């Protein structure tokens with residue numbers, strides 16, 4: 001998978017050089033290119049914003065730098081043989097970015113992220129590229145950030161961990177909270193490791209039993225309990241029958 005990120009704060013994306021995403025870049029499943037939007041400005045102040053038409057607070061990011069940037073990035077990608085990209089635009093007014101979105105994005109060969117600042121990007125940029133590629137306007141949650149870069153870090157990590165060869169155990173994201181299948185719409189339950197006793201606190205006996213069927217059922221019950229406690233809105237959406245199907249399959 002190829003990822004391009006265009007931003008006025010390229011250093012904000014430095015975390016993409018470490019940990020899981022950093023290893024995926026070094027090993028190959030992920031090819032990440034971060035670009036400074038100001039490279040495509042031509043005035044002495046490297047101007048990327050201007051006052052909004054119609055008045056109002058804040059500034060709007062100008063069309064020309066974004067247009068030149070996306071044109072250059074797409075031309076470079078095509079030159080290197082990439083398939084058609086999707087443009088991912090973080091915005092507080094976007095569709096929710098969910099685990100399902102991450103799964104769908106992880107199946108694409110090339111994503112171009114355009115995290116912006118100020119009050120957002122001039123709408124004509126989205127309209128222009130919407131005629132050439134899928135444009136996904138996405139929000140990572142119902143809270144307000146100062147710009148899109150943090151959202152890109154979240155989305156890239158959620159997508160990268162789904163790529164083949166990135167997680168050590170290919171099965172480990174099967175039981176993630178929100179993962180499609182039996183765990184869809186369920187939160188993960190508690191986890192334990194050695195020592196068996198810590199400050200007078202033991203480990204649930206079932207986890208030491210070696211009885212895989214009972215362990216799987218205990219984990220399912222704990223996931224349901226935790227979901228009911230922390231996310232009651234999800235409980236009616238989950239399908240307990242999916243567990244029985246998955247239990248029988250394991």
Ligand SMILES: N#Cc1c(N)n[nH]c1-c1ccc2c(Cl)cn(Cc3cccnc3)c2c1
Pocket residue numbers: 090091092094115116117118119120121138139140141142143144145146147148151
């Ligand atoms: N994704 C996401 C997301 C989220 N979940 N919260 N905030 C954002 C987000 C994403 C992109 C931008 C850009 Cl560009 C500018 N701002 C600041 C802003 C704040 C309020 C109203 N208008 C603009 C962004 C906030």
